[in-house]
Amino acid sequence: MTISTRSVGIAMAGLMLAIAVLSLVHPWGEMRNGADAKAELLQGSTATVPLRATLERGCGNCHSERTQWPAYSRVAPVSWLVEHDVHEGREHMNLSRWQQYSNDERIDLLSRIVTQLRQAKMPPKPYLLMHAEARLSAEEQEQLRAWARAERSRLKAQSSK
Ligand code: HEC
Numbered sequence: 001m002t003i004s005t006r007s008v009g010i011a012m013a014g015l016m017l018a019i020a021v022l023s024l025v026h027p028w029g030e031m032r033n034g035a036d037a038k039a040e041l042l043q044g045s046t047a048t049v050p051l052r053a054t055l056e057r058g059c060g061n062c063h064s065e066r067t068q069w070p071a072y073s074r075v076a077p078v079s080w081l082v083e084h085d086v087h088e089g090r091e092h093m094n095l096s097r098w099q100q101y102s103n104d105e106r107i108d109l110l111s112r113i114v115t116q117l118r119q120a121k122m123p124p125k126p127y128l129l130m131h132a133e134a135r136l137s138a139e140e141q142e143q144l145r146a147w148a149r150a151e152r153s154r155l156k157a158q159s160s161k
Helices: 005-022 049-063 078-092 095-100 103-118 125-130 138-159
Strands: none
Touching: 049 078, 049 095, 049 138, 103 138
16 A cells, blocks of 8 residues: 555644644633633732732642643643643632632641642642743742741631631
């Protein structure tokens, strides 16, 4: 059997069509529509404007509804990997919905933020390869940890009243 240019052309067209169709599939739900992209992060907390900006830069793509979707994130199968991260990230901690967490949930999340930063687990290493801007300096990490501890103490004092 010889492979003609024509059959290669047909195969390529078929592949491109398949990718186009698969890119319409969102296994974890359509996350781009309806997301509350305007809402500021960490509403109802004591986080200062610069601190919110740091969190948005380092964590916001996965842990908020202000996700910036790069062009490559629209094409399957990469779209599924990116959407899975965003889905999981928001499930664990959605900074756009901070006000909807109970006091105890916030206290727990603040402890987890401290742990993740101390263990250098977040932002995830593979993500940093693609997003140099998300790398937080030692000083920024320290500010974030100090704030998370202070906010946790404040909320604990509040709930024991
Ligand atoms: C590329 C997407 C992505 C970015 C960016 C990211 N995270 Fe995450 N994060 C995840 C995913 C996915 C999970 C859930 C699975 C896991 O724990 O690996 C998670 C889990 C967490 C958890 C919960 C861990 C636990 O104890 O259950 C915390 C807290 C967290 N991230 C904090 C942060 C902080 C703080 C930043 C920014 C400095 C950040 N993340 C940046 C994707 C991300």
